[in-house]
Amino acid sequence: MDSNQPADNSVIVTRDGAIVTLTFNRPEARNAMTWGMYERLNQTCDDVDADDSVRVLVLKGAGGKAFVAGTDISQFTAFEGAEDGLRYERDGDLRTGRISRVKKPVIALIQGFAVGGGLGIAAGADLRIATPDAKFGAPIARTLGNCLSMKAYARYLDLFGPSRLKEMILTARLLSADEALTAGFVHEIVAADAIEARVAELAQTLASHAPITMWVTKEAVRRLQESRPLPDGDDLVAAIYGSDDFREGVRAFVDKRPPRWTGR
Numbered sequence: 001m002d003s004n005q006p007a008d009n010s011v012i013v014t015r016d017g018a019i020v021t022l023t024f025n026r027p028e029a030r031n032a033m034t035w036g037m038y039e040r041l042n043q044t045c046d047d048v049d050a051d052d053s054v055r056v057l058v059l060k061g062a063g064g065k066a067f068v069a070g071t072d073i074s075q076f077t078a079f080e081g082a083e084d085g086l087r088y089e090r091d092g093d094l095r096t097g098r099i100s101r102v103k104k105p106v107i108a109l110i111q112g113f114a115v116g117g118g119l120g121i122a123a124g125a126d127l128r129i130a131t132p133d134a135k136f137g138a139p140i141a142r143t144l145g146n147c148l149s150m151k152a153y154a155r156y157l158d159l160f161g162p163s164r165l166k167e168m169i170l171t172a173r174l175l176s177a178d179e180a181l182t183a184g185f186v187h188e189i190v191a192a193d194a195i196e197a198r199v200a201e202l203a204q205t206l207a208s209h210a211p212i213t214m215w216v217t218k219e220a221v222r223r224l225q226e227s228r229p230l231p232d233g234d235d236l237v238a239a240i241y242g243s244d245d246f247r248e249g250v251r252a253f254v255d256k257r258p259p260r261w262t263g264r
Contacts, residue, residue: 008036009025010024010025010026010034010036010037010040011023011024011025011037011040011041011044012025012062013040013044013047015054017207018053018054018055018056018207019054019055019056019057019058019200019203019204019207020044020047020048020054020056020057020058021057021058021059021060022040022041022044022057022058022059022060023060023061023062024037024059024060024061024062024067024068025062026062027061027062027063027064027065027066029069029072030061030063030065030066030068030069030112030113031061031062031063031066031067031068031069031118032068032069032070032071032072032073033068033070033071033072033117033118033121034072034075035075038091038095041095041098041099041121042094042095042098044057045057045098045099045101045102048102048103048104049102049103049104054104055104055105055206055207055211056104056105056106056107056203056206056207057102057104057105057106057107058106058107058108058109058199058203059099059106059107059108059109059121059122059125060108060109060110060111060199061110061111061112061118063112064111064112064192065111065112065113066111066112066113066114066115066118067108067109067110067111067112067113067114067118067121067122067134068113068114068115068117068118068121068122069112069113069115069116069118070115070116070117070118071116071117073143073144073250073253073254074254076144076250077250077251077254079241079246079247079250081241081242082237082238082239082241082242083238084241085146085237085238085240085241085242085246086234086237086238086241088241089147089148089149089152089237090149092117092120092149092152093149093151093152095120095121095124096120096121096123096124096152096155097124097151098124099121099124099125100124100218100222101222103211103215103218103219104211104214104215105126105127105206105214105218106124106125106126106127107125107126107127107128107129107199107202107203107206108121108122108125108127108128108129109129109195109196109199110122110128110129110130110131110134110186111130111131111133111134111192111195112131112133112134112135113134113135113174114130114134114135114136115135115136115137115138115139115174116138116139116140119136119137119138119156120152120155122136123155123156123159123185126218127187127202128180128185128186128187129186129187129188129189129190129195129198129199129202130177130180130181130186130188130189130190130195131177131189131190131191131192131195132177132178132189132191132192133177133192134176134177134180134186134189135174135175135176135177136174136175136177136179136180136185136186137168137172137173137174137175138156138168138169139172139173139174140169140172141169141170141171141172142172143172143249143253143259144246144249144250144253145240145243145245145246145248145249145259145261146240146241146246146249147236147237147240148169149233149237150230150231150232150233150236151230153165153233154225154228154230155225158225159183159184159185160183160185161183164183177189243264244262244264245259245261245262245263245264248260248261248262
C-alpha cells in the first residue's frame with residue numbers, strides 16, 4: 001500500500017497490519033487538495049476495497065495544523081463559467097461519496113482545520129476523532145462566494161441539522177471541536193499528544209470486529225440517507241459559478257485581498 005506514491009509526496013499511504021493510513025501531506029498549504037490528491041484518495045479507497053486483508057482506513061493530515069483546509073483555490077482560476085462549477089460539484093459528490101462507500105470503517109483523525117473540501121472528506125468518514133483545536137466549516141460566503149451541491153447540502157443537513165447548517169454557512173464562521181462534538185459530527189475529542197494512540201486503539205478495535213456486520217451497517221445507513229429524492233439543484237450551482245461574484249471571489253482569494261461583492 002505504500003508503493004505508487006505521487007511524485008511530490010502530497011499523499012502518503014502506509015499500512016500497519018490490517019490498517020491503512022492515508023496522510024494528506026501538504027502542511028505548507030494546510031493540506032489543501034490538488035486534483036491529483038483527490039485522485040490518489042479515490043485510488044486508495046479502491047485499493048482498500050479490493051484487499052480483504054485490510055479492515056480499516058484512517059485519514060489524517062500532516063503537520064498538526066490542518067486535516068484538510070479545502071481545495072487548492074488556485075485551481076479555480078481556470079474555471080470559465082457555470083459548466084466548470086457544475087462539473088466540480090459533481091466530482092466533489094463522487095469524491096465524498098466514494099469515501100462513504102468504502103466497505104471498511106473509515107476513521108478521520110482531525111487536527112486543526114477541516115474546512116471546505118476537508119469538511120466534505122471528514123463527512124465521508126464513519127468516525128471522526130478530533131483534537132481540541134480542530135475547526136470545522138465551509139466559509140464560502142466570506143471567501144469564494146460559491147455554493148455546495150444539493151447532495152452536499154443534504155449530507156450536512158443529516159450531520160448538523162438545518163439550523164446549525166444555515167448558521168454555519170451564512171455566518172461563515174468555523175465551529176469549534178466542542179460545538180462539532182455537541183452536534184454529533186465529532187465522536188471524540190482527544191489531546192494532540194494522545195490522538196494518534198487513541199485512533200490506533202480504535203482502529204485495532206474495529207479491525208477485530210465482524211467485517212460483514214460493519215459493511216452491512218455502513219451500507220444500510222448510506223442507502224437510507226440516499227433513498228430520499230433530491231430536487232434538482234443544477235440551476236443553483238450554475239447561478240453561482242456563472243456569476244461575477246464567484247470570479248471576483250477567486251481573484252480576491254488569490255490576490256489575498258477582501259472580495260468586493262456586487263450580487264451579480
